[in-house]
Amino acid sequence: MRKNSDERWPEILDVAGTMFAERGYSATSLQNIADELGILKGSLYYYIRSKDDLLYEVIRSVYWEGVANFRRLSTGDGTAAERLFAAVVGHVKYLTDNLIQTTVFLHEFERLSPARRRELSTLAYDELVRDLVVEGQAEGSFRGDVDASLVALAILGAANWVYRWYQDSGPSDGAQIGEVFADLFISGLAPRPQD
Amino acid sequence: MRKNSDERWPEILDVAGTMFAERGYSATSLQNIADELGILKGSLYYYIRSKDDLLYEVIRSVYWEGVANFRRLSTGDGTAAERLFAAVVGHVKYLTDNLIQTTVFLHEFERLSPARRRELSTLAYDELVRDLVVEGQAEGSFRGDVDASLVALAILGAANWVYRWYQDSGPSDGAQIGEVFADLFISGLAPRPQD
DNA sequence: CCTACCGATCGGTAGG
DNA sequence: CCTACCGATCGGTAGG
Numbered sequence: 259m260r261k262n263s264d265e266r267w268p269e270i271l272d273v274a275g276t277m278f279a280e281r282g283y284s285a286t287s288l289q290n291i292a293d294e295l296g297i298l299k300g301s302l303y304y305y306i307r308s309k310d311d312l313l314y315e316v317i318r319s320v321y322w323e324g325v326a327n328f329r330r331l332s333t334g335d336g337t338a339a340e341r342l343f344a345a346v347v348g349h350v351k352y353l354t355d356n357l358i359q360t361t362v363f364l365h366e367f368e369r370l371s372p373a374r375r376r377e378l379s380t381l382a383y384d385e386l387v388r389d390l391v392v393e394g395q396a397e398g399s400f401r402g403d404v405d406a407s408l409v410a411l412a413i414l415g416a417a418n419w420v421y422r423w424y425q426d427s428g429p430s431d432g433a434q435i436g437e438v439f440a441d442l443f444i445s446g447l448a449p450r451p452q453d
Numbered sequence: 454m455r456k457n458s459d460e461r462w463p464e465i466l467d468v469a470g471t472m473f474a475e476r477g478y479s480a481t482s483l484q485n486i487a488d489e490l491g492i493l494k495g496s497l498y499y500y501i502r503s504k505d506d507l508l509y510e511v512i513r514s515v516y517w518e519g520v521a522n523f524r525r526l527s528t529g530d531g532t533a534a535e536r537l538f539a540a541v542v543g544h545v546k547y548l549t550d551n552l553i554q555t556t557v558f559l560h561e562f563e564r565l566s567p568a569r570r571r572e573l574s575t576l577a578y579d580e581l582v583r584d585l586v587v588e589g590q591a592e593g594s595f596r597g598d599v600d601a602s603l604v605a606l607a608i609l610g611a612a613n614w615v616y617r618w619y620q621d622s623g624p625s626d627g628a629q630i631g632e633v634f635a636d637l638f639i640s641g642l643a644p645r646p647q648d
Numbered sequence: 649c650c651t652a653c654c655g656a657t658c659g660g661t662a663g664g
Numbered sequence: 665c666c667t668a669c670c671g672a673t674c675g676g677t678a679g680g
Contacts, residue, residue: 266668282477282479282563282564283479284477284478284479284480285479285564287657287658287659288658288659288660289657289658289659297669297670298669298670298671299659299660300660300661300662300669300670300671300672301668301669301670302660303659303660303661304667304668304669307660308659308660309659309660365560368477369477369480404633404636404637405625405633408625408630408633408634409633409637411611411614411615411618412611412633412634412637413611414614415610415611415612415613415614415615415617416606416607416608416610416611416614417610418610418614419606419609419610419611419613419614420606420610422610423606430600430603435603438599438600438603438604438607439603439607441599441641442599442604442607442638442641442642443637443641444641445640445641445642445643445645446636446637446638446639446640446641446642447637447640447641448640450640461649482677482678482679483678483679484677484678492649492650493649493650493651494679495649495650495651495652495653495680496649496650497649498649498679498680499649499650500649502680503679503680504678504679653680654679654680655678655679655680656677656678656679657676657677657678657679658675658676658677658678659674659675659676659677660673660674660675661672661673661674661675662671662672662673662674663670663671663672664670664671
């Protein structure tokens with residue numbers, strides 16, 4: 259069954275993403291992907307120039323959409339606490355709504371070529387969260403006795419780790435998980451009486 | 454240069470662990486490991502029966518020692534809050550003190566054969582943390598309006614994620630990171646006025 | 649641990 | 665010149 263390129267390319271990205279998420283990038287051969295698509299392995303080279311291209315393309319859109327989503331939520335109206343809440347909820351929801359691609363991004367990022375790793379730096383997220391924490395500390399809504407960078411890494415660790423255990427079958431969905439996590443961190447960041 | 458088995462075996466585990474942590478299990482060939490050791494690939498089969506054996510042996514000891522460490526800290530004397538603090542600090546310190554093996558455990562766990570994955574279930578950690586949260590809620594030192602399992606996953610996410618960004622060159626060491634994280638979560642779990 | 653290999657599969661490319 | 669592949673094979677490597 260011949261398909262035109264407009265139909266096939268998203269299908270390739272979908273199949274490759276699913277297999278990379280399940281077996282890992284290095285353990286997935288182009289033959290595996292071609293078999294799943296019902297085409298010959300060599301035919302994949304009409305769409306890509308190398309296996310690394312395929313990993314890059316799977317990660318690229320989920321990365322840029324995710325950063326844009328996070329930036330929009332973290333730079334809106336409201337206090338830093340309100341924006342941190344919205345950003346954490348939105349980030350976890352984005353992750354669970356795009357679980358396969360996010361899993362590939364978070365688990366296989368280091369398999370990208372060095373040049374592509376620099377392009378899609380994970381530091382973007384770290385900085386957005388850290389800036390929110392710094393703002394909240396300046397506002398006085400967050401305690402000032404903790405290092406904002408470490409707090410940002412704690413928040414992103416808890417949120418990103420969701421890809422390791424989340425199941426669509428429940429009991430909680432992404433938004434619910436995000437709300438619990440955001441509330442926990444914002445409570446933990448509340449200014450203390452002795453400050 | 455022939456070495457006896459007592460010297461060579463830990464050397465094999467060290468080299469394999471380092472390469473699995475850096476390149477990933479699937480992207481590391483037995484030839485890579487043999488080259489680094491200065492022996493022939495086929496000679497590795499004097500020590501192992503399969504490549505999976507090597508991954509298992511790298512993960513096994515760091516897993517069981519880590520669980521024992523965590524259990525000792527979480528079931529000692531003191532309140533649930535005190536033990537959660539000690540367990541988080543000890544867990545992060547254990548992770549950074551054994552960064553290579555812990556990275557292999559946390560990143561390559563899914564590459565183990567299904568039987569071995571069942572043997573080294575990551576649920577052990579989840580349950581230990583959840584039990585601490587439940588105890589703290591029963592004691593009244595933790596708020597009761599959050600799901601203990603979700604809180605446990607947030608704590609383990611933040612703590613385990615450390616393997617993704619920790620650097621021995623600083624600025625914080627494992628114990629310092631653990632103290633900030635533990636304090637943040639324990640503050641976040643403090644009973645609220647309206648409860 | 650080495651020598652001497654195996655069945656199969658790897659990522660990638662040839663001409664048409 | 666292009667799109668959308670094919671059958672066959674390249675040099676090397678996989679686990680055993």
